[in-house]
Amino acid sequence: MKILTTVKKVVDVELNIHLKDGVIVEDGLQYVINAWDESAVEASVRLKENKGAETTLVSIGGGDNSDMIRRCYAMGIEKGIHIDDPALAKADSSIFAKVLQKVYEKGNYDLVITGKQAQDTDSGQTGIILAEYLGLPCVSNVIAIEVMDDKHIKVSRSGDDGTEIVELELPAVITVDVSINEPRLPQMRGIMMAKKKAIDVMDLAALGTSPDDVGCATPKSGIVEFMASKMRKAGKKFEGDAAEITAQVVNLLANEAKVL
Amino acid sequence: MNPLLMSLLLIVGLGLFGRTMYHKILLLTALEPADRAGHIKERLKNMVILAIGQKRLVGRKKEWASGIMHALIFWGFCILLIRSLNLYGEGFIKGYQLPFFGDDYMLGYLYIALKDIMECIVLLMVIYAIFRRAVLKPERLHNTWEAYFVLAMIGVLMISDLLHDGARYNLIMLHNNPEQLHFFNNPRYGSEFLWTPVSVGAAALISGVSADASGNIMVSMFWLHIMTQLTFLNFLPLGKHFHVITSLPNVFFKNLGYPHEKPRLLDLEDESAWENESLGIKHIHQLNWKQGLDLYTCTECGRCKEVCPAYTTDKPLNLHDFNDKLKFELFDNADNIIKRAKLSATKKENGNTDLTDKIKAEKAELNSKKQLIGDVIAEETLWACTTCRACEEVCPVTIEHVPRIIAMRQGQTTMAEAYPKELNKALKGLERNGNPWGIGYDKRADWADGSGVKIMVDDADVEYLLWVGCAGSFDDRTKKVSTSLVKILQKADISFAILGVEEKCTGDFARRVGNEMLYQMMAKENIEILNNYKVKKIITACPHCFNTLKHEYPQMGGNYKVIHHTELIDQLVKTGKITLNKSLEGSLTYHDPCYLGRYNSVYDQPRSILQSISKDGLKELGRHGRESFCCGAGGGRMWMEETIGKRINLERAEEIVGRKIANVAVGCPFCLTMLEDGMKELNKEEEIKTQDIAELVAKNMA
Numbered sequence: 001m002k003i004l005t006t007v008k009k010v011v012d013v014e015l016n017i018h019l020k021d022g023v024i025v026e027d028g029l030q031y032v033i034n035a036w037d038e039s040a041v042e043a044s045v046r047l048k049e050n051k052g053a054e055t056t057l058v059s060i061g062g063g064d065n066s067d068m069i070r071r072c073y074a075m076g077i078e079k080g081i082h083i084d085d086p087a088l089a090k091a092d093s094s095i096f097a098k099v100l101q102k103v104y105e106k107g108n109y110d111l112v113i114t115g116k117q118a119q120d121t122d123s124g125q126t127g128i129i130l131a132e133y134l135g136l137p138c139v140s141n142v143i144a145i146e147v148m149d150d151k152h153i154k155v156s157r158s159g160d161d162g163t164e165i166v167e168l169e170l171p172a173v174i175t176v177d178v179s180i181n182e183p184r185l186p187q188m189r190g191i192m193m194a195k196k197k198a199i200d201v202m203d204l205a206a207l208g209t210s211p212d213d214v215g216c217a218t219p220k221s222g223i224v225e226f227m228a229s230k231m232r233k234a235g236k237k238f239e240g241d242a243a244e245i246t247a248q249v250v251n252l253l254a255n256e257a258k259v260l
Numbered sequence: 261m262n263p264l265l266m267s268l269l270l271i272v273g274l275g276l277f278g279r280t281m282y283h284k285i286l287l288l289t290a291l292e293p294a295d296r297a298g299h300i301k302e303r304l305k306n307m308v309i310l311a312i313g314q315k316r317l318v319g320r321k322k323e324w325a326s327g328i329m330h331a332l333i334f335w336g337f338c339i340l341l342i343r344s345l346n347l348y349g350e351g352f353i354k355g356y357q358l359p360f361f362g363d364d365y366m367l368g369y370l371y372i373a374l375k376d377i378m379e380c381i382v383l384l385m386v387i388y389a390i391f392r393r394a395v396l397k398p399e400r401l402h403n404t405w406e407a408y409f410v411l412a413m414i415g416v417l418m419i420s421d422l423l424h425d426g427a428r429y430n431l432i433m434l435h436n437n438p439e440q441l442h443f444f445n446n447p448r449y450g451s452e453f454l455w456t457p458v459s460v461g462a463a464a465l466i467s468g469v470s471a472d473a474s475g476n477i478m479v480s481m482f483w484l485h486i487m488t489q490l491t492f493l494n495f496l497p498l499g500k501h502f503h504v505i506t507s508l509p510n511v512f513f514k515n516l517g518y519p520h521e522k523p524r525l526l527d528l529e530d531e532s533a534w535e536n537e538s539l540g541i542k543h544i545h546q547l548n549w550k551q552g553l554d555l556y557t558c559t560e561c562g563r564c565k566e567v568c569p570a571y572t573t574d575k576p577l578n579l580h581d582f583n584d585k586l587k588f589e590l591f592d593n594a595d596n597i598i599k600r601a602k603l604s605a606t607k608k609e610n611g612n613t614d615l616t617d618k619i620k621a622e623k624a625e626l627n628s629k630k631q632l633i634g635d636v637i638a639e640e641t642l643w644a645c646t647t648c649r650a651c652e653e654v655c656p657v658t659i660e661h662v663p664r665i666i667a668m669r670q671g672q673t674t675m676a677e678a679y680p681k682e683l684n685k686a687l688k689g690l691e692r693n694g695n696p697w698g699i700g701y702d703k704r705a706d707w708a709d710g711s712g713v714k715i716m717v718d719d720a721d722v723e724y725l726l727w728v729g730c731a732g733s734f735d736d737r738t739k740k741v742s743t744s745l746v747k748i749l750q751k752a753d754i755s756f757a758i759l760g761v762e763e764k765c766t767g768d769f770a771r772r773v774g775n776e777m778l779y780q781m782m783a784k785e786n787i788e789i790l791n792n793y794k795v796k797k798i799i800t801a802c803p804h805c806f807n808t809l810k811h812e813y814p815q816m817g818g819n820y821k822v823i824h825h826t827e828l829i830d831q832l833v834k835t836g837k838i839t840l841n842k843s844l845e846g847s848l849t850y851h852d853p854c855y856l857g858r859y860n861s862v863y864d865q866p867r868s869i870l871q872s873i874s875k876d877g878l879k880e881l882g883r884h885g886r887e888s889f890c891c892g893a894g895g896g897r898m899w900m901e902e903t904i905g906k907r908i909n910l911e912r913a914e915e916i917v918g919r920k921i922a923n924v925a926v927g928c929p930f931c932l933t934m935l936e937d938g939m940k941e942l943n944k945e946e947e948i949k950t951q952d953i954a955e956l957v958a959k960n961m962a
Contacts, residue, residue, distance in 0.1 A: 012692060012693070012700065014692070014693055014698060014699060014700035015700035015701070015702050015703075016700060016702055016703065028702055028761075030692070030701075032692060182681060182684065183684075184677075184681075184684070185684045185687050185688055185691070187673070187674065187677045187777065188528050188539075188674055188776075188777045189534065189674075189675070189677075191777070192528075192529065192534075
C-alpha cells in the first residue's frame with residue numbers, strides 16, 4: 001500500500017499573534033506542523049510499521065519547510081516532496097487540492113491521508129476537494145483506520161450522534177481528526193537519520209504543471225484582512241446569599257450595563 | 261597447637277577465599293570505568309566517619325537501638341581481628357602473641373581486657389539481633405536463613421573463644437597447669453585473669469569437669485573457632501554479608517563534591533555508542549565498576565525502601581530488591597562480561613579502532629539473554645522513582661541508587677524509545693516553546709508586566725540574573741512567588757534582571773526522564789544566552805533549576821555562581837538589607853524540597869528565615885531535613901499520572917494535617933503545587949495555607 005500524507009506548516013497558535021494594518025506581524029512568530037497533519041503522519045507511520053505501507057508526504061508552499069519535513073522523517077515517513085512556487089503565495093484550498101491532484105497522479109498512491117483541517121485557516125476543505133478532483137471516495141473526520149485487505153479499509157468517522165463505521169475501496173482519501181492517535185515525539189536516532197535524507201523540492205513546472213493550470217490566477221477565495229479577536233474581560237465574582245447576589249446583579253445590569 | 265592442621269586449614273580457607281575474591285574483582289574490572297581517583301584525604305575521612313564511625317547507623321534517632329547493635333558488632337569485629345591473628349599464630353607457636361601484644365607490654369593487657377569485654381558485648385548484640393529479627397520483626401527487614409546463619413556463626417565465634425579461654429583458665433588455675441600453658445603474668449600488671457572477667461565467668465560455667473575434659477574443651481573450642489572463622493570468611497562473598505568486606509572500599513570510593521555521580525553527558529552523535537547501545541544503561545555489562553561494587557555491598561537492610569516515597573505509597577519500586585535483581589543478573593553474566601572486556605582489550609592492543617565484524621558478532625553473542633528493563637527490572641519500577649535521594653541519604657554504605665535509574669531511563673528513552681508516552685505533551689512543550697506546559701514562549705515574561713523588572717536584552721548591567729523558571733513564569737500560582745521575590749529584591753535594592761522570553765526550561769525534567777537530547781538542546785541554548793550576557797551570578801526560586809544550573813551546566817560550559825532565593829533572603833536578613841517582622845500567626849512548618857535539601861544541603865537558611873517571621877516558632881514535621889519526604893513531583897513525575905498506589909502528595913499532606921499545622925512553607929514550585937493539591941483533596945486548603953518562603957517573607961517584612 002502506498003500512502004500519500006499531506007502536511008501544512010502553520011503558525012504556532014500558542015503564541016500571541018499581533019496584527020499591523022490587517023497583516024500578521026512575523027517578528028517573533030514560529031511555525032510548526034499542523035496538529036491534524038501530525039496525526040495524519042502518525043497514522044501513516046503506524047500503517048507502515050504494522051502493514052508494511054510505503055509512506056510519502058507532501059507539503060505545499062511556505063518557503064523552506066525542511067525542518068518540518070525532517071521532523072516527519074524522524075517520525076518514520078520515508079519520502080518527502082515539497083512543492084514551492086511563488087505563484088502559490090495566495091493559494092486557497094481549491095488550488096492546494098489541484099496541486100495535490102498533480103502530485104497524486106504522478107505517484108500511483110492507494111490512500112491519501114490528510115489532516116481534517118489546519119490550525120491556521122480552519123477551513124477543512126482541501127482533502128475533500130482533492131477527493132472530488134480525483135473522483136475518489138472520501139471519509140472525513142476519521143478517528144480509526146483498519147486495513148481489511150489490499151483493496152479495502154474500514155474507518156471510523158466521528159459524527160455528531162455517534163461513530164460511523166465505513167468500508168472504503170481503495171484508492172481513497174481520508175481526513176483525520178487529532179483524536180485518532182497521540183503522535184510520537186521524534187527521538188535522537190530518527191532525527192540523526194532524518195538529517196541525511198533528501199527532500200524532493202520542486203516548483204509547479206517541475207511537477208509538470210503551471211500556475212494557470214492549477215488556477216493560481218483565479219482563486220475561489222482569498223484573505224482580505226486579519227482582525228484580532230477581542231479579549232474577554234475578566235468575570236465578576238459575587239459573594240453573599242442568594243438575595244444579596246440577586247440585588248447586586250440587578251443593580252449592575254441596570255446601572256453599569258444599562259440593559260434593564 | 262598443630263602446625264600441620266593449621267597450615268592445611270589456612271591453605272584451604274584462604275585459597276578458596278582468594279579464588280572467590282579474584283573472580284569478584286575481575287568482574288568489577290570488566291565493567292565500565294568510573295572516575296573515583298584522587299582526594300585520598302577526603303575519602304579516608306568519609307571512610308572513618310561513615311564506615312568505621314558507623315555514622316548512618318548510630319546517628320539515626322529513629323533506629324538508635326539497631327544502629328548501636330550493628331556498630332558494636334562491627335567494632336567488636338575490628339578489635340577481634342588482632343585476637344584472630346594471635347590465634348593463627350598459636351596454631352604454629354605455643355603462646356604466640358603479636359609484637360607489642362604480649363605480657364611485656366601494658367598494651368597486651370589492655371588488649372586482652374578489651375577483647376574480653378567486646379566478646380561479651382558482641383554476643384549480647386547477636387542475641388538482641390536474633391530477638392529483633394524473630395520477635396520484633398521490623399518491617400524493613402526481610403528475614404532469610406542467611407541472616408540467622410551469619411548471626412549464629414558470629415555467636416559461635418564468641419562462645420568458642422570465651423570457652424577456649426575459660427577452659428584454659430580452669431587448666432591453669434584449677435588443675436595446676438598440667439600442660440604448662442602460657443598465660444600473661446607480668447608482676448607489674450598481674451595475672452591475665454584479673455583482666456578478663458568474662459572469660460573467668462565462662463570458666464566458672466565449665467569448672468565442674470576434669471582436667472582432661474578441660475583440655476579437650478580448650479582444644480576443640482580453639483579449632484571450632486578457627487574453622488568457623490574460615491567458613492565465615494568464605495561465606496561472606498556469597499550473599500549480602502559481602503558488605504563486611506566491601507563496605508569500607510565502597511564508602512572510600514563514594515562520589516565526592518556532589519551527593520552522587522552526575523548524569524553522564526552523552527555524545528548523541530557518536531555512531532559507535534549507538535552501535536554498542538551504550539547511551540545510558542541498556543545492558544547489565546554497561547554498569548560501571550563502582551555501580552558493581554554498590555551491588556556487592558547492598559546489605560538488604562531495607563532502609564532505602566523504608567524512606568522511599570514510591571515504596572511507601574505502594575508503587576512497585578523496592579530498592580533492595582532492585583539491587584538484588586541487578587546483582588544476580590550481574591553474577592549470572594559474570595563470565596560473559598569478563599570475556600567481553602577481554603575482547604574489547606584485544607581491540608585496543610591491536611590499535612585497530614574498527615572492530616572486525618567477527619568481534620562485533622562475538623560481543624553481541626555475549627550480551628545477556630535478558631532485557632535489563634522488562635525482564636530484570638520492570639518498566640513501571642524504573643519510572644516510579646522521583647529521584648528524591650532519600651534512599652541514598654540513609655544508606656549506611658553510600659549506595660548511589662539514583663544515577664543508575666537515570667542512566668537506565670536514558671537507555672529506555674534515547675535508544676529503545678520506550679518511555680511513558682504521557683510525557684510527550686510536556687516534552688513537546690519543551691521542544692516548541694521551552695516549557696513543559698507548552699504555553700507560547702512569548703508569554704514567559706507576562707507575569708512581570710508592570711513590576712518594574714528589567715529584562716537583560718534592555719539592560720544587562722546588573723549583579724544578578726533572576727532565573728524565573730517555567731513554573732514561576734507560566735503557572736498562575738507560582739507567578740505569585742515570582743512577584744513576591746521581586747518585591748523582596750527591590751526592597752533590598754538588589755541589582756537584577758530577567759531573561760524574559762529568552763529563558764527556556766533548564767531541561768532538568770527531560771534529563772531525569774532520560775531524554776538527553778532535549779536536555780542538551782535546552783542547556784545549549786540557555787548557556788549560549790547566559791554566556792552572551794556574561795552572566796556571573798544567578799538567583800532562582802526553583803531548586804530543580806538551581807541544581808541543574810549549578811551542577812550540570814558546567815558540563816556544557818555554563819559556569820555560574822548560583823544561589824537559591826532562600827539562601828539570598830537569609831543573607832539579606834543577616835546583613836540588614838531587609839528586616840523581618842515576627843508577625844506570622846499560627847503554627848508553621850517547613851517542607852524541605854529534595855533538590856534543595858538532599859541534593860544541595862540547604863537546610864538551615866530556610867529555617868532561619870522562618871524562625872524570624874513566625875510568632876509561634878517553627879514546628880518540624882516527623883520527616884524533615886535529610887529525611888524529608890518527597891512531594892512526588894521530582895524525576896519528571898510532575899508530568900506523569902500517578903495511577904499506582906496512594907498518591908505521594910496526599911501522603912505528605914496527611915502527615916502535615918496530622919501535625920495540626922496552620923502554615924506550610926515550601927521552597928520549590930513543584931512542592932507548592934503538589935502540597936496544595938494534597939490539601940485541596942483533604943479539604944484543608946483554607947485551614948492550612950501552603951506558601952513559598954518568598955511569599956511569607958514579602959508579607960512579613962518591614
